[in-house]
Amino acid sequence: MNQGQDMNCDELVEVVTDFLDDALDAATRRRFTEHLAECDGCDAYVGQLRTTIGLTGTLRADDLQPDLRDRLLTAFRDWKAHPSPR
Amino acid sequence: MEGGQTTPMRPAPREADAGLVQALRGGDEAAFADLVTRLTPAMLAVAAGQVPSRAVAEEVVQETWLAVLTGLDRFEGRSSLRTWVFAILLNVARSRGARESRTIPFSSAFPPEDVGPTVDPARFRGPDQEWSGHWASPPRGWDLPESALLSSEVRVLLRAALDALPPRQRAVVHLRDVQGLEAGEVCALLGLESGNQRVLLHRGRARLRQVLEDYVLEDRVDEARG
């Protein structure tokens, strides 16, 4: 639709994940990087999205509820005591 | 050794898996506990999109871990252990969801929360204005030290925002950004076309960024008020 034209900010913010996943065609990727180089707002937006992704990755270490963890470990001990159900 | 890894955060998969599978077969409880701790939150998030309640999602996760343990001898390492666990999870969740007649196919038409702009259109200049489509109120720098963003307050906030995402977005964000799976793995697991996978991921990420922005700005207002 905007092929060949400059990319606008409202278009750029919708394709950041496509950009990060290297899923943009060459022409769109060029329009993306050209805009990004000249736009502080979009540069901040992309930086904040990257920060968000990084922070989301740290949630992996979050605690599991202890009761569910206990139930799973009990199941493991049962399995260990009686390895094959067949 | 094969070529370099694409993402620095990713641990070397296959060799680590082989050691882990051996430990599990040998009944190493610490290894099991570690794996359970790493994967279960994402498993709950994915299962929750397929079944009617949190309680059922927990049952699905328990059933999955039992299936993983009893199936360990059949694990051949063709996929990563993690992908294999999630594949079992989705099978269990789907059959359970079908029984409870509440399966939401991941490939179904996008509901309203999965379409439309991800950034408030009011933040851009309107069609009649000069520089239409450019920022009217651009994001302000967060200017926070990394330690502030890693505080437990922010993590609790982010976790709550992640839990509040629509189910399909939540599942994709968990698998991609929390667990660090590759796009292709997530598409295969959830039966998603790659473009749709990116749409769901991007919507979820944009929402989480907005939550963080609101938090940072509110914090600054508080500071200004003294």
Ligand SMILES: [Zn+2]
């Ligand atoms: Zn811009």
